[in-house]
């Protein structure tokens with residue numbers, strides 16, 4: 001598997017090194033570590049919560065529907081309600097997790113989010129505001145509330161599930177791309193501020209991953225975008241087909257286990273990278289952004305949907 005770090009040359013990681021973390025310089029998993037992971041009802045979060053549990057972590061995970069909370073509990077995961085748009089729910093989850101853990105937490109994986117599609121000119125400001133509440137302000141709030149615990153411990157890992165759309169703009173994804181670009185800026189500043197503290201911040205930048213993100217995004221698109229009155233109404237048919245068909249059709253789409261592979265590295269490596277880019281299309285996009293003149297790169301990108 002190839003992992004591209006935006007600040008370093010690409011590194012080839014042998015598959016057997018992933019299977020045997022000691023050969024790769026990662027400490028073996030043990031059952032003393034604890035993590036809070038959000039958005040664990042489906043997709044990346046649901047997979048990573050169970051994979052971490054299997055690998056010996058004490059896993060606190062969040063979801064919103066009672067049946068999703070029950071499914072997590074049934075798999076031995078301590079589950080709590082969290083909607084990032086509700087500050088009181090963020091405060092409650094922090095209190096409940098720290099009460100259970102005795103005031104300690106080794107890692108936070110901010111992951112729960114949704115994707116508001118639609119052309120920038122068609123986005124009601126409230127739709128953009130709500131996208132930022134869920135994908136950015138809630139993440140900031142939760143991170144801030146847990147940071148004092150990590151500072152007191154003298155160690156901690158904060159991993160954010162960003163997106164390649166936090167690095168590259170693609171048309172009709174303005175709200176989502178803006179929330180992820182903002183996340184990159186905010187959390188890279190935090191990363192710099194935490195240098196030497198023993199607390200490490202990393203961002204995962206997935207390309208297409210199998211999950212419910214498109215199915216969940218469909219209702220947001222239908223709620224907020226007035227297709228019939230839009231200049232883009234014909235182009236929106238392709239967007240609707242994408243959302244109804246389960247997202248971007250790409251033979252390079254990977255399962256959520258691909259994200260877990262790099263999450264483990266971000267959690268365990270002594271010097272985690274700032275960025276972990278996942279999937280071939282995402283790696284190609286990042287490489288082209290680095291190498292092509294900007295006007296050529298954005299012209300090429302404008303053809304993508």
Ligand SMILES: NC(=O)c1ccc[n+]([C@@H]2O[C@H](COP(=O)([O-])OP(=O)(O)OC[C@H]3O[C@@H](n4cnc5c(N)ncnc54)[C@H](OP(=O)(O)O)[C@@H]3O)[C@@H](O)[C@H]2O)c1
Nearest residue numbers: 039041043044064083084112113134163208209211212213
């Ligand atoms: N799949 C991809 O291709 C892809 C690519 C790049 C980045 N990502 C990122 O990966 C992360 C996980 O997404 P996914 O692909 O696994 O999608 P998913 O299957 O739709 O899962 C998203 C999770 O986020 C939760 N969520 C949504 N809004 C929330 C809110 N306001 N507060 C708290 N939780 C909320 C959902 O809960 P409910 O079930 O209750 O709605 C669900 O648990 C996201 O940060 C996404 O941006 C995904």
